[in-house]
Amino acid sequence: MATGRTHRPATRSRGIPEATVARLPLYLRALTALSERSVPTVSSEELAAAAGVNSAKLRKDFSYLGSYGTRGVGYDVEYLVYQISRELGLTQDWPVVIVGIGNLGAALANYGGFASRGFRVAALIDADPGMAGKPVAGIPVQHTDELEKIIQDDGVSIGVIATPAGAAQQVCDRLVAAGVTSILNFAPTVLNVPEGVDVRKVDLSIELQILAFHEQRKAGEEAAGDAGVAPPVAARKQQHATGSAEQGPDGDVPAVMPA
Amino acid sequence: MATGRTHRPATRSRGIPEATVARLPLYLRALTALSERSVPTVSSEELAAAAGVNSAKLRKDFSYLGSYGTRGVGYDVEYLVYQISRELGLTQDWPVVIVGIGNLGAALANYGGFASRGFRVAALIDADPGMAGKPVAGIPVQHTDELEKIIQDDGVSIGVIATPAGAAQQVCDRLVAAGVTSILNFAPTVLNVPEGVDVRKVDLSIELQILAFHEQRKAGEEAAGDAGVAPPVAARKQQHATGSAEQGPDGDVPAVMPA
DNA sequence: AACTGTGAAGTGTTTCACAGCG
């Protein structure tokens, strides 16, 4: 979705897998903790444990960055912190605007981990004129009217949307028009953005629903009899291939989830 | 990747892929919106657009649930809402506790999408005695001492951790000991949980770092010359250089990690 | 001896493309 293809001309294409990129911050956090304890080196096994992954995956991930370890020894903590930071672009300053200073926006503004990496809250923006000027986390809230000006003046390229769902797309459009090219969306809506703009979303309700799915599986083993309400409309259709062939061609090995 | 093999006797093995499960809430939201507009049926193409995925993926996803569409026509909205809700376990009531009622916890307690699905905030818990009794989102905050009692009395199986990082593991241990088997973690820490307990994490700082990575790519195409500080220690090593496919569409990386 | 780096195999996910049904 969002990102669309980026048909890069393959400038020597480093090509770090997306899954690896998503784990780099995890490694970085673990490494930072080690660094604070002045641990000089760490093995893939130890670091993997601290980051909650397995060591093969970690080594594979690092192999995309380069050969930064020493066989028989492990990885130099400081050096790796630097390399990962650089890879993630955290050696530079990223001004960020947060739009929508309700409960959540305020929480985000106060969030420490925010500033701790290269991120700097450049501005807090809210549509409520009554909020204008009020300081949140030490930063005065500004009115939406200022949005374009702020973004241009500060060279903001990352925006955080913490507005109600109804306002999100509109805010998004304005952010993008003003030059923002990466958006972190907390509103429960699918955002439409032009090619070249990245959107990541964080959705509490979705996370809970996924947990509920697994939770349900744990509880009800056999009893398929569901206690909920009855299907609303339409005739009930049969439930997919009942006992028959269907999936596992050869060695069964049923998928992740059992039933 | 959930719980590796789950031994289970393969009761007709439904086996819905994790990636599909993660998208069901998205479909459900889009369908709910259609339902509110009294749209009777929808094609895979339309629904996919509303959910921000492509139609082939959507059809494949639905095929894991069963044959719920009508060829030449599309899907019955109400019927599909029900089927997905049931699959996700939302036709039942899920009491949830939120631990850590700071800025973020309060935001979560107030979050509407919470209650809108089967989730019910059974209790708000905080370690600060000064907060005890204070109502947040209409619910009085209770002290951590009550944690075990609340969970057992209300049969809570899902816990949300919104405490500072330092307290998270301890809270997690208590939640698990009291009977919680699914945890949504907002604290920037890796939680250790016993086998059978699901943890999903939401980490603002990680999301931003991933955006920064892509942002950096957009900006500096060729100029590998980084303006940041110089590497701290150790000799620089060469850069690997895999030549190959690069980046693809955004794909969300699921994060269930059992243990 | 200890540990990294990585091909190769295994597993999961997406996309294609079209048969099949209403």
Added chain:
DNA sequence: CGCTGTGAAACACTTCACAGTT
């Protein structure tokens, strides 16, 4: 004809297992 449902191909990611290095 239109649209779903799905094998098969393509792609992505993870894990294995061991060669290679210090």
